[in-house]
Amino acid sequence: MSATLGVILQRLEPSWNIQIFERLDAIAEESSNPWNNAGTGHAALCELNYTPQLADGTISISSAVHVNEQFQVSRQFWAKLVTEGALPQPKAFINATPHMSFVWGEANVEYLRKRYEALKDHPLFAGLEYSEDATVIRQWAPLMIPGRRKSQPIAATHIDAGTDVDFGALSRLLTKNLVANGARLNAGVQVKHLKRTRNGLWELSLRRSIGGTPVTPVTARFVFVGAGGYALGLLQKSGIKEIRGYGGFPVSGEFLRTDNQELVAKHAAKVYGKAAVGSPPMSIPHLDLRIVEGQGSLMFGPYAGFSPKFLKTGSVLDLFASIRWHNIVPMVAAGLGNLGLVKYLIGQLAASPAAKFAELQSFIPHAKPEDWYRITAGQRVQVIKKDAKKLGVLQFGTEVVAANDGSIAGLLGASPGASTAVPIMVGLIEKCFPERLEGWRDGLVELIPSYGVALADDRELAAETIARTAKTLGINA
Numbered sequence: 142m143s144a145t146l147g148v149i150l151q152r153l154e155p156s157w158n159i160q161i162f163e164r165l166d167a168i169a170e171e172s173s174n175p176w177n178n179a180g181t182g183h184a185a186l187c188e189l190n191y192t193p194q195l196a197d198g199t200i201s202i203s204s205a206v207h208v209n210e211q212f213q214v215s216r217q218f219w220a221k222l223v224t225e226g227a228l229p230q231p232k233a234f235i236n237a238t239p240h241m242s243f244v245w246g247e248a249n250v251e252y253l254r255k256r257y258e259a260l261k262d263h264p265l266f267a268g269l270e271y272s273e274d275a276t277v278i279r280q281w282a283p284l285m286i287p288g289r290r291k292s293q294p295i296a297a298t299h300i301d302a303g304t305d306v307d308f309g310a311l312s313r314l315l316t317k318n319l320v321a322n323g324a325r326l327n328a329g330v331q332v333k334h335l336k337r338t339r340n341g342l343w344e345l346s347l348r349r350s351i352g353g354t355p356v357t358p359v360t361a362r363f364v365f366v367g368a369g370g371y372a373l374g375l376l377q378k379s380g381i382k383e384i385r386g387y388g389g390f391p392v393s394g395e396f397l398r399t400d401n402q403e404l405v406a407k408h409a410a411k412v413y414g415k416a417a418v419g420s421p422p423m424s425i426p427h428l429d430l431r432i433v434e435g436q437g438s439l440m441f442g443p444y445a446g447f448s449p450k451f452l453k454t455g456s457v458l459d460l461f462a463s464i465r466w467h468n469i470v471p472m473v474a475a476g477l478g479n480l481g482l483v484k485y486l487i488g489q490l491a492a493s494p495a496a497k498f499a500e501l502q503s504f505i506p507h508a509k510p511e512d513w514y515r516i517t518a519g520q521r522v523q524v525i526k527k528d529a530k531k532l533g534v535l536q537f538g539t540e541v542v543a544a545n546d547g548s549i550a551g552l553l554g555a556s557p558g559a560s561t562a563v564p565i566m567v568g569l570i571e572k573c574f575p576e577r578l579e580g581w582r583d584g585l586v587e588l589i590p591s592y593g594v595a596l597a598d599d600r601e602l603a604a605e606t607i608a609r610t611a612k613t614l615g616i617n618a
């Protein structure tokens with residue numbers, strides 16, 4: 142997120158002095174590290190949580206269209222940087238990987254058929270295919286059919302336009318470009334505190350992460366708190382009133398991973414299933430081809446867990462330390478209002494290794510435990526906020542929280558995450574720099590040609606944009 146914002150701002154205002162502070166020795170070692178997230182280029186091509194079935198039985202596609210629009214914005218920005226040579230070979234961070242949805246059971250098959258009907262003619266979902274035929278699905282995902290009962294109703298959708306993104310590589314490449322153009326990266330330096338100076342600037346207190354020695358404080362006219370799970374605490378420390386009432390609920394997770402190339406060769410897709418009724422969107426099981434540093438692996442999960450840390454490298458005191466008088470009520474209310482999530486987490490914590498492996502076998506019936514090993518995923522800190530009716534709600538998306546004078550802003554929350562970093566950061570710019578927007582419009586259009594236009598409303602522009610970015614990024618239209 143920080144690297145994306147930095148690159149955009151540096152292009153809009155090349156004379157601005159940009160500094161990045163990273164508490165770890167290297168960047169992109171938390172949520173953006175490729176093994177800490179699933180690397181799905183979220184465009185709602187396969188994630189069923191974006192197409193809920195309404196009470197009248199119809200499928201709502203508005204969230205899916207919105208997420209896809211957002212991903213097209215990211216694609217345009219990355220393609221522009223590749224065209225200019227600011228990002229190198231796109232294969233270093235993005236790879237064509239078909240996206241599939243896969244379900245079993247009559248009700249789910251009917252749901253998927255209706256979802257396909259609702260999306261197939263939409264300009265952003267061109268190329269979506271549907272099948273209930275095991276032979277066809279086996280061609281799309283050869284590991285997923287052998288061993289399955291013939292009588293089991295199954296269905297899948299498949300689309301070539303899907304992607305796998307190594308967000309760690311992308312963050313490093315963007316930062317390299319930022320630094321090459323004059324920004325300064327201070328790794329191993331932790332921001333401990335932020336305070337407003339008398340002349341309206343922000344002063345950052347800094348310490349070396351190893352040894353804790355103080356580093357000379359810096360002042361800035363504008364601060365982006367792109368600290369992942371630690372953004373909440375830093376925004377609280379800044380004392381801005383806009384953060385009052387916000388809290389965070391951490392969810393940890395694991396994936397199963399295999400590097401067995403015989404298996405990898407037989408699964409060239411990201412396949413998303415359907416979450417159990419009542420369980421949260423982050424519980425959707427998926428079986429992914431991952432391409433990291435040119436090497437393929439498969440990853441299955443996520444299996445949720447609980448840890449009070451707000452970063453993978455955080456402290457067990459993080460959750461406790463985030464409690465303030467102004468967020469106690471929303472946190473308690475959100476807890477009571479989300480007993481389904483609590484139940485889901487308890488179920489996941491109590492599940493035996495065999496029960497967890499059985500979930501993978503519902504995707505690959507012949508999966509063998511010796512091929513797979515567990516890896517710990519990144520921490521998600523879900524946003525809790527005040528709510529007029531319910532007192533407090535838990536939300537699964539991301540939220541930009543900014544001071545009303547636009548001098549400081551941070552990003553809370555996890556999903557859809559890195560895929561939508563570009564539109565989220567553009568939204569942050571619009572929120573924090575409204576008076577400069579007119580002057581920046583041409584610069585934004587240069588970076589994102591469709592800036593200000595909904596592709597969903599312009600079939601021709603959508604097709605042209607998708608084809609152009611696909612060609613530049615070496616992915617499928």
Ligand SMILES: Cc1cc2nc3c(=O)[nH]c(=O)nc-3n(C[C@H](O)[C@H](O)[C@H](O)COP(=O)(O)OP(=O)(O)OC[C@H]3O[C@@H](n4cnc5c(N)ncnc54)[C@H](O)[C@@H]3O)c2cc1C
Binds near residue numbers: 162171443
């Ligand atoms: C299990 C899981 C699966 C996911 N799957 C996907 C997916 O498939 N597709 C997708 O698009 N998104 C996915 N996401 C979301 C995505 O990973 C995140 O939205 C994205 O990586 C967040 O980027 P960020 O820059 O905000 O945070 P991070 O990458 O976490 O970076 C924050 C940085 O701030 C540093 N920092 C923290 N505090 C301080 C401080 N006080 N001083 C200095 N530095 C500090 C940290 O060390 C870290 O490097 C997933 C997330 C998780 C956890």
